Structures are given as structure tokens and as C-alpha cells.
Amino acid sequence: MSLEQVQVVVIGAGISGLQAARLLRSKYSVKILEARDRVGGRLQNHRFANGDTVDIGGQWVGPGQHRMYRLIEELGATTWPLYDSGDNLLYLNGRGRRYRGTIPKINPLALADLGIAMARFEAMARSLDPAAPWTHTKAEHWDSVTLDSWLQKNCRTRLARELFAVGIGAVFAAEPAELSLLHALFYARSGDSLETLLSVTGGAQQDRVHGGTAGLCERMAQQLGERVQLNAPVEKIEQLPDGRLRLWHGAGSLVCERMIVALPPNQALRIRFEPELPSWRDQLLQRMPAGACIKCVARYEKPFWRDAQLSGQVASPTGPVRVTFDNSEAGKSSGLLMGFLEGDTARNLSAVSADERRERVLECFAQFFGQQARRPLEYVDKDWSSEAWTRGCYAALMAPGTWTGYGARLREPNGPIHWAGTEFAVEWFGYMEGALESAERAVAEVEAALQREEHLCEVVPV
Template sequence: MEEIDVAVLGAGISGLQAARLLRDRFSVRILEARDRVGGRLLNHTFANGDTVDIGGQWIGPGQDRMYRLVEELGAATWPLYDRGDNLLVLDGRSRRYRGTIPRINPLALADLGLAMHRFEKMARGLDPARPWAHRRAAAWDAVTLRSWIDSNCRTRLARQLFAIAVGAVFAAEPDDLSLLHALFYARSGDSLERLLAVTGGAQQDRIHGGTAGLCERMAAQLGDCVQLGSPAKKVKATADGRLRVDYRGGALLCERLIVAIPPNQALRIQFEPELPAWRDQLMQRMPAGSCIKCIARYERPFWRDEQLSGQVTSPAGPVRVSFDNSERGRESGLLMGFLEGDVARHYSGVAPDERRQAVLDCFARFFGERARHPLEYVDKDWSSDPWTRGCYAAFLGPGTWTSYGERLREPNGRIHWAGTESASQWYGYMEGALESAERAAREVQQQLERAGALHV
């Protein structure tokens, strides 16, 4: 049986980074369930060679770790197309606007603006490392975001647009989230406005070769310490205090274990002795969002001829937001749309052809009949992915932060927790995944050096 210092579960960007931070000082092994690295980051290549992210893809200002990683790995970024007019498609009519907030009737606009201002002011008062410590945390954690929206938006249109923003950021419904979690999430990424924005916001830049390409470069540096097709099945404490990790096809012994997989996947692993009841209860209360990412390829980005950016907001759905996802330097035009929350849950159970038609019908409503006839189409239902079962990230419902959140990042003996769901900065983003990897690696290094298990 292989004996190592550190085992890492999950070869997503967080697990790979944790291993990179530890590999020069300790023996490390990554166990990945899939036959690929990247986790929730995944590339798709169209027939003409265009590469597109069908998982996480964007980085923006404030995500300094990600920009450093891109530079370190010799990759490059380019801005998402953000020129021309955006569209609000409402009651069968298309209205052009610029910026993040659609141009709507003055009453609804003032209503939405005031609600956004209140939300941002509340979020600014939170410490994202300790959201449960705010003096109003218990009150905010006791209600859903939907309750808050209904109380703070007087017009139906403002409520609709706020809900679309929630879907775009969380891939969930306002009913799913506690108000405290929504405030924390926004604060962890600076502000809700930044999370929604393109230029100057979280959707500003893309990475040449795709984000999964970064993971492939990281894995190449790690070499044979990355083991694919090896889902962990059981983690057992041995008599000498080490951990035995049984996985498909083998087992290993390690001094420390970093779990860098989504909470719903960690629940599938048998622990002996069992994890503390609070940890199990916490992970049960962290369901993943629901998202289907859809991309259509056309001969060229014809919507630009009409000075349109490709960005659309549409309460009618099922595609409620879209973007021009064309690859820089390529001729093809790529339209990308999201199915999120309840819509994603519905279309997850629909035949692929029917789902494709529903998406293209939306694109045609946004950009005309040409959008109904792409050269190629691809979508990715992350809720049906067996090793993910949801995207973008886990969320916390009412009562969870104040009951369990203080111990979210706490190690359980020799078991440490990474992944974007344990981040205090940019929770739910690749930046958060890297931040959590740094923390977990630091915890492990301190403990191993204290124990004298140093392998140079």
C-alpha cells in the first residue's frame, strides 16, 4: 500500500493548487473520480476548432490569485465582448440599454435601484470571514432572500429583475437562499453589482485555451501524482493515527487528507469513525445550484451587425440571460445562455432535442430567425453530472450560517477542507477555490512540520 504525507480528493482547480503548494516539501497524491482533471471546469471543442468553456469561465478585477495563476502558467486572457447595446426582452418587445441595469419604466427602475442600494449597504457591513458574527446575522439568516425581495421591491418588474440577477449569480431561486448567505456571497466578491457586471466585473475576462486548460497545465506539472478514475470510497483512521483512503482500484495511507470536492460529493464517502454530526448536518444543508449552460455556434456573430452586445435579460425565459461567447480571433459567432434554478431543474428532465429547441427559440426571439439555425449546439447539464450534481456552487439555506457556519473551514482531526465552498473570498468562484487551497495547504504544512514528516 502506498504511504504518503498528503492525499487530496478532487483534481479541480482547488485540489490541484493545494497539491502544487505542498508537492515540493511533501509526498502528495491526488485522487480524482473522473477520467479528466478540472472538476467544474470543462472545455468543449467545436468541429471548426473553436474551444469554449461549458463550465466556469470568467475572471475579473479583484481575483488576483487567478490572474497570477494565468500568468504563471503562460496563459493569456481576453475581455468578453461588451460593445453595443444590451437587450431587455419584456412582454414580447426588445428594449436596448447600456450598463448593468436595464432601461425600464421610471417607477420600476427607482424601485429596483433602491432595493439594490439597500442590499449592497447591508452586505458591506458583513465580514465575509465571519458572516455569522454580524449583529443582525440571526435575523437575516432566519428568512429567505425571496422574503426580503418581496418586502423591498414594490413593483412586479423590479421583483422579476432582482430574481433574474439571483439566478445569474447563484443558479438558484430566491426561495432557496437565506438572506444572510446572499449578503455574504455578494460581500465575498466585493458587491452584487460587481458579480453582475461584465467590464469591471466578474464576467470581464476569459482565458485562451479555456479554464480547463489551466487545470491541464497544473496537472502536467504534478505528473503522476494525479490519479484519474479513482473515486474515494472510504476514509478510515488507523491504529497509528494515519488515514487509510480506499478508492476504486486500491488504497493508500496518508498523514493528512484534503477534501477538495463539493459537499454533496463528500457525503458519498464513508468515514470511519464517522465525521462529527455537525459536519454531516452542515454538508446536508449545502445543496448545489442548478445550471445548464448552452452554447450555439454560428458562421459569424451576426448580432453585432445591429450593434448588439449579445447580452440579454428576459424574464420570460427559459433562457433569462445570454452573452456573446465568441472566441477572440475566430470567425464563428457563439451565443451562450443559461438555464438556472427552477428552469434548469425542469429542463434537466427534458429530452435533449426538446431542450435544444427551447433554447434556440429563445435565441431567435432575442436576435431573429437566423439564431434558430446554428451550425452546432452544445449544452452541459451540471446537475446530471455524476461527480458534480449541480453548479455553480453550493448555497446555504435559512438557519445554516448561524447554526454551523462558524465551523465551516474547521479541520476534522487530520481531515482538511478545501474547494470554493470553504472560501471566505470569492465564494463560488475559481478565485475562492484558490484561496481555500492556500488555507488548507497552510494548515497541512503546519501540522506536518510540527510532526516532523518533512520530505524534501
């Protein structure tokens, strides 16, 4: 049997890998290898018994994410705005306090403290170049401390620190002590601002996609047809003497000229490379662990909280559910409440039984919205840290020293090996928009390299 040969192999059929293949397919032969039995990566749908579909992975798009809106239109999908009417709740000291906007109403001293810290953080983030955060004059200092250290110095009240940490958990699925201050600033700047990342209307949580974001990936895969191979985890990549790459995967092997790795950094470490990747690349990937997140969704007959003029949005420093949203789909009768378990809470509740975790989540929902919330028609949660080919969400984290030590080479190809995925984006790092941006950049690198090689191989008449 002859060995399959293509010009480009893409590893990973998440939205970044699928987009890379779509961009390459008209010019080059391309193959996507996906370890799972589905496409979508960190995007996944769940279908309830009544037929309603909900995202249990990444779901939101918002202003400034031009690539995502363009893709949605290209694929014939539509969006609707997340429900954002009525009062939000701050659940504090055993009771809910109503408020409107991004920042809840708290005692004036803590409110002023939080406002000053937010303004200072935003000003620092705006001063960064998101394409090269390590070049900032204060980069070494900001990358030498954690976000938690900065909060301890810049938030004088405990309540302000706790509320800031709730926002950080919602954005990063991590604790402030896990993050380099420079990474937190870069992340906010990459997505316009921290306020944008925390906001619904006009922010990163503004819109949802009918049919789910995983449905977009399924449509992309349909366009690619047999170029997509599922159940094919890549185990080994060998660079041949002629510069080509040979890949061994769960269903066989093939040879290619160029390769795009579109995996979470922690999953790229599973692959054996011969020769080994440069030590700096391996060290960098080791320094990019994933956040910890469990996404929880309860389905009710209707969104009953709206009867009380509540938006379904809750912030709670005590948790274990610290953030909730009304995830009900426009045009459907069911009411969906969605909550996040993040950081340390997600790690702790990942270890308990599914029944116990369900009870802990529904207890929170009942505290927020009344006893009716304790009795959903259906409930589902997704522990992304336990997902075999993901092992964490939403995206990779950068601990102190990572950006200044390795950032300048983050997106650099390793010979014929190129890197894509949201963790390799300049704009909207951690979001689907960033996944698409990185795919465009990796494809441009591959096309330029293949064109150079074609030029060198041309036979010039004597």
C-alpha cells in the same frame, strides 16, 4: 505488494485540489485522487467540429481575482475581454428593449424601486465581515428569512422583483426562495458587491482564458505528473490507530498522514468515513446543496448580432433562457451565443429530451436576435445537475439557519482531514478565485500540522 504511502492525499482534481497539490509538492509527497477520467471538476472544455474550444463550465475572471490572474500568467496562458460593446437587451412582453450598463431601462416607478432595493442590499452586504458573517448584529434575523421574503418586502413592483430575481439566478443558479438572505449578502460581500458579480467590464464577467479554464487545470496536472490518479473515486476513509488515514478508491488503497477534501460538499457526502465524521460536519454538508444550471452554447458562422450593434447580452424575466452573453473567442471567426438555464427552469428542462431542450433554447435565441439564431452550425449544452461527480452548479447554497448554525466551523479541520474548494473560501466564494484561496488556507493548515508532528517525533539526546 506493499501499500502505497504518501504524506498528503488530495481528493478532487478540480482547480482547488490541483493548486493544493502544486503548493505541497516541493516539501511533501502528495497524491491526488480524482473520480472522473479528466481533471478540472466544474471546469470543462468542449471542442467544436471546426476546432474551436469553449468553456461549458466555469469560465470568467475579473478585477480583484489576483490569484487567478497570477496562476494564468504562471501557466503561460493569456486572457481576452468578453465582448461588451453595443446595446444590451431586456426582453419583456414579447419585445426587446435596448439599454446600456447593468440595470435596464424600464418604467420610472419600477426603475426607482429596483434601484432603491439594490442600494439597500449593497449597504447591508458591505456591513458584513466576509470571514465571519454570523457575527453581524443582525445575522440571526437575516439568516432566518429567505432572499425571496426580503424581496417581497423591499421591492414594491412585480417588475423590479422579477429583474432582481434574474440577477440572482445569474449569480447563484438558484431561486431567491432557496437562499438565506444572510448567504446572499455574504456572497455579494465575498465578491466585492452584487454589482461587481453582475457586471462585465470591471466586474466578475470581464475576462476569458484562451484555451479555456479547463486548459489551466490540464497544465497544472501535467506539472504534477504521476501524482494525479484519475478514475479513482474515494469510497472509504479509515482513521488508523496511529492517527494516519487509509483510503480505499476505485483503483486500490493507500495511506497518508493528512488529507485535503477538495470536493463540492454534496460529493463529500458520498464517502464513508470510519469513524464517522462529527455529526455537525455531516449536518453542515447536508445543508449545502448545489444550485441547478444548464449552460448552453450555439456556434454560428460569425457573431451576426454585432452587425445590429448588439452586445449579445440579454436579460429576460420570462425565459427559459434568462441571461445570454456573446461568448465568441477573440481572434476566431465563429460567433458563439451562450445562455443559462438556472434554478427551477434548469430542473424542469433537465427532465426533457436533449432535442426538446435544444429547441427551447434556440427559440429564445431567435426571439432575442432574429431567426438566424435558430439555425446554428453546432450546439452544445451541459447539464451540471446530471454530471455524475458534480450534481449541480455553480456552487453550494446556504438555506436559512446554515450560516448562524454552522458557519463558525465551516473551515475547521476534522482531525487530519482538511477542507478546500470554493465553498470553503472567504473571498470570492463560488468562483475559481475562491477555490484557490481555500487551497492556500488548507495547505497552510496541513504544513503547520506536519511540522508539529515532525517536531514531536524528533529524538532528543539524553
